[in-house]
Amino acid sequence: KAGVTQTPRYLIKTRGQQVTLSCSPISGHRSVSWYQQTPGQGLQFLFEYFSETQRNKGNFPGRFSGRQFSNSRSEMNVSTLELGDSALYLCASSLATSDNTGELFFGEGSRLTVL
Amino acid sequence: GIQVEQSPPDLILQEGANSTLRCNFSDSVNNLQWFHQNPWGQLINLFYIPSGTKQNGRLSATTVATERYSLLYISSSQTTDSGVYFCAVNSGNTPLVFGKGTRLSVIA
Numbered sequence: 347k348a349g350v351t352q353t354p355r356y357l358i359k360t361r362g363q364q365v366t367l368s369c370s371p372i373s374g375h376r377s378v379s380w381y382q383q384t385p386g387q388g389l390q391f392l393f394e395y396f397s398e399t400q401r402n403k404g405n406f407p408g409r410f411s412g413r414q415f416s417n418s419r420s421e422m423n424v425s426t427l428e429l430g431d432s433a434l435y436l437c438a439s440s441l442a443t444s445d446n447t448g449e450l451f452f453g454e455g456s457r458l459t460v461l
Numbered sequence: 462g463i464q465v466e467q468s469p470p471d472l473i474l475q476e477g478a479n480s481t482l483r484c485n486f487s488d489s490v491n492n493l494q495w496f497h498q499n500p501w502g503q504l505i506n507l508f509y510i511p512s513g514t515k516q517n518g519r520l521s522a523t524t525v526a527t528e529r530y531s532l533l534y535i536s537s538s539q540t541t542d543s544g545v546y547f548c549a550v551n552s553g554n555t556p557l558v559f560g561k562g563t564r565l566s567v568i569a
Contacts (some may be wrong), residue, residue: 362528372566379556379557381559383502388561388562389549389559390558391557391558395558396554397491398474398545400557401554402556403555404556418490421464426523434502436502437506438557442554443554444551444554445554446554447492447551447553447554447555447556447557448492449492449494449506450494450506450549450557451506452496452503452504452506454501454502454503455501455502455503457502
């Protein structure tokens with residue numbers, strides 16, 4: 347059974363550009379969550395999508411957005427990139443239900459560098 | 462929201478030694494996971510353990526939900542055990558909240 351797949355694995359952008367990251371969950375998983383990891387702030391929750399609806403949202407500016415498609419694949423977008431957006435972006439999927447997140451399984455991450 | 466504290470923040474061990482990592486959380490939870498982050502950044506699932514005790518090879522974990530803590534035991538440590546260990550918790554369908562991690566270095 348394939349795990350969570352994130353693309354691209356590495357990317358370099360410049361300030362002001364935008365970026366789109368993709369996440370394919372484990373087959374059958376309806377929930378996809380996104381986290382940002384930086385050395386200073388640790389692992390911070392961005393948002394969770396469950397059955398194409400954003401169920402939870404972290405404390406990030408509106409430049410960070412996401413969506414989930416009918417096949418449960420998810421994308422996140424960061425517009426007007428800032429140097430501080432340089433981070434490892436981790437996606438996780440789970441066999442969530444309407445009232446329980448379930449066990450999360452993470453992908454290998456997308457490492458974004460903003461110059 | 463739920464607060465998660467992990468201790469110790471750093472741990473250096475000689476190969477073959479045993480260790481105990483602790484995770485305290487501030488509220489009742491129905492999901493607790495332990496992860497190992499490998500050098501490439503991926504979070505590897507170790508245990509899904511909202512309560513009770515589980516063992517997997519040299520690793521075992523115990524969660525005492527009523528007292529709001531969990532312990533991860535590593536026995537006969539190997540250099541490949543090096544990395545950062547994270548505890549994460551949540552309740553219901555709220556987001557998983559991570560501790561700051563314990564950085565383990567196992568020296569040959």
